[in-house]
Amino acid sequence: MNEPILEMKNISKNFGSVIALKNVNLEVYPGEIRGLIGENGSGKSTISSIAAGMQKASAGEMMFKGKKWEPSSMIDALQNGIGMVVQESGTIAGVTVAENMFLAELVQFKNKFGLISKNKMNQKATEAMKAIGVSNVTGDMNMMTLDFQTRKLVEIAKVIMKNPEILVIDETSTALSQDGREIMYKLIRKFRDNGKAVIFISHDLEEIMEVCDTLTVLRDGTLIRTFQKEEFDADKIRTSMIGRELQGDYYRSDFTPSSQTETALTANNLKYREELKSVDLVLKKGEIVGVGGLSSCGMHALGKALFGGLELEEGEVKTADGCSITNPHIAVNHKIGYVSKDRDTESLCLSASIRDNIAIGGMEKYAVNNFLILNKKESEYVQKQIKDLAIKCSDAEQLTSQLSGGNKQKVVFGKWIGCGSEILILDCPTRGVDIGVKQAMYQLMVKLKEEGKAILLISEELPELIGMSDRIVIMKDGCITGEFMRSETLTDADVISCMI
Incomplete structure (x- = not known):
């Protein structure tokens, strides 16, 4: 490990004025799992994507x-030794697993x-999936039939299949449940043991300290420090990441379950495939109900x-006033907001501006009869969400695609909070966000709970789940198996016992 396999020298990158x-x-060595950690917008994904051919640096050399x-390009990089599994969706819907792999x-x-x-082609794709430990996915399967985790495993297999010298994993673990993570951990350790290198990006400090051999901290586009394994210390790493001590509670400090009795939403006998x-x-007002499982x-x-x-094949979802929720339009009209796990596909329009993504949910706040838009009121509406949620951007007209994962998620929150949602369905809301943004989101959930909002936290x-929920519901094989x-x-351990 005397000579680095990858050297990045004086790398700079500008996006307009940002x-x-x-x-x-940055130097990466063979036989090493190098962790990259930092707040959203710190430059982790940017530096790795430059190495993997996704974009060019503004200055510097490699x-x-x-x-x-x-x-x-990323294809050129993968064919010549550096492969990257991106944070967001890297597959194409509507075509097969094999067509995605060999496009x-x-x-x-x-x-x-x-x-x-x-x-x-299908046979080779099936073999590639089996090679990473996934035997229930074949090359002829349509990507639309696969869940988010399985689509991500297809991306991993596509890169692993090329046997690169450096494997870049960008926030991929947040898309995986525990069994999917174990597959990934096994693969990256095998890479290291075979003398290859792994660049592992994660916001999960516990995970990154467990998995990585060395850890590099970035903050505001600058490399702050590299920790060796023997130097790993959670408090020192956090301070390096954010440049300050975290203030206030992280998870909730109280341990009293909600005593609210007024029902917000009821689901009866739901059946789907x-x-x-x-x-x-049953979800009650002023309550955070956590939902977990494998x-x-x-x-x-x-x-x-x-x-x-x-x-649904059977069953019904009803609001407190008896309205049946049969489509998202009815849900939105009844003040229900939904934050999807797959935010880039289901929660945001990446080619639109921050303004458009936030404003679309609250026309009644700034438009006359939901028709005539009052530009000044719309701007005030959007700016309030940008300010309240501390969305890091150049201005409201910046494209959402240019934001970091955490700031994208803040835009999604802004869309639903701004329009006054009374019920919030949050599916992995802190996926791909840093420790500082997570704390802010947790504090926001507590505030919304205290205002009487009903929150379902998947x-x-x-x-x-344990840190934020008034009540935890555990699911297995489509059924509820336990409640805490x-x-x-x-x-x-108490919760896991109901999962397996």
Whole structure:
């Protein structure tokens, strides 16, 4: 490990007037899992995406295996030794697993007549999935039939299949439940043990301290410090990340379950394919109900069903006034907001501005008869959300696609909070956000709870469920298998016992 496999020298990156990276020097060595951590907008994804050919640096140079490194694209980088699994969705809906894997290289499956052999392509994709430990996904499956976690595992298999010298994992664990994470951990440790390098980006401090050999902290586009394994200390790393001590509570400090009795939303006998099997749930005003479980347990389908996003086979979702929620339009009209786990596809229009994404939910606040838009009132409406949620942006006209993961999530929150949602369905709301933004979101949830809002918190993170919920509902195989009230003595082991 004397010679680095990747050297990045004085790398800078500007997006208009926004400085994403400032003269960053980074060296990655073979046989190393290098962690990158920092607040949203610190430059973690930017520096790794430059190495992986996703974008060009504004200044600086790179060396890979002792030679100048200037990949023209992610495909070029992957074919020559650096592969990246991106934070958000990196697959194409509506086509098969195999077509996603081999989109840029179909020529290898042409027969003597110039036709693509789908059988060979499907077989190779199936083998690639089995190679990473996933045996229930075949190459001929349509991506639309797969859940978010499985789509992410397809992305991992696509990169692993090329056997790169450096594997970049950008916030991928947040898309995976515990069993999916174990698959990923096994793969990256195998890479390290085979003398390859891994760049591992995560906001989960406990995870990154467990997985990584070294840890580099970025803040505001600047490299702050690199910790060796023996130097790992949670408090020192947090202080390096945010440049200050965290103030106030992180999770809730009280351990008294909600005593509210007024019902906000009721679900009766919900049935949907194999994902929901006769599910009953009552959500009360001023209550945070957590929903947890392993992958494919049905919790994500439950969130969509409560928002009217699924055509249920049986059952009904009703508001307190007796209205049946059968589609998202009715849900929005009854003050129900939904934050999807797959925010880039289901919660945001990335090609639109911050203004448009926030404003679309609250026309009644600034338009006459939901028709004539009053520009001044609209601007005030949007600016209030940007200010209240501390959305880091150049201005309201900035494209949402240019924001970091945490700031994208704040835009989603702004859309639903701004229009006065009384019921919030939050599916993995802190996925891909840093510790400072997480704390702000948790404090916001407490504030909304105290205002009498009803919150359904779907999460794959047990500390989050235990730390924030008045009541925790555990799902397995489409059914509710257990329920826990808020308690100071409740442990991870208690909750896990109902999951497995």
